[in-house]
Amino acid sequence: QSALTQEASVSGTVGQKVTLSCTGNNNNVGTYTVGWYQQISHGAPKTVMIGNSLASGIPDRFSASKSGTTASLIISGLQPEDEADYYCSTWDYRLNAWVFGGGTKLTVL
């Protein structure tokens, strides 16, 4: 059981706006910067967002937000190449560990 909760799967059509969520608590998401990572076919993860900042080489259709203990990754104008697994992660000071969400499988219909 992951410390951070993500949807198991989300789907959308090309051009659609989709939102992936990452819910934690005040020990983690509510206090620390959340990172978002894209993984295609179990290859090397790629950093998409660090907090509200786009990682290097990531298109600006990706954005992120946080409200309280829930962080969100927003993809505006979904593209076929966005189909992947997405993970969120942050520090948890109670667990004294970096924690990941269980991952969301994004399908582009």
Place this chain on the structure above:
Amino acid sequence: EVQLVASGGGLVQPGGSLRLSCAASGFTFGSYWMRWVRQAPGKGLEWVANVDQDGREKLYVDSVRGRFTISRDNAKNSVHLQMNSLRAEDTAFYFCARDNGGTPDYWGQGTLVTVSS
């Protein structure tokens, strides 16, 4: 261009040892924390260990503390993970990553560790 190349994975028997290495290039290696993250087949990502710029401060997930040791060689731009007393549940792809402001920003490809008799 930032590059991280992991190596050292393989098949090892339960109770055995393995040493993973990650060769870094394209940035000032000694200025960044580094970490290892693993992924068991068909499962999600799990943080394993972090090491600070000098190699003095090290953090581990509970499940590997006392069995795994993270280290770095700033002269050779490399970070290592010495894994002892390996268990079946340690079977996974192991990824090295660079930390930037406390969060990974660049990742290397994985190296597969299989613990089986």
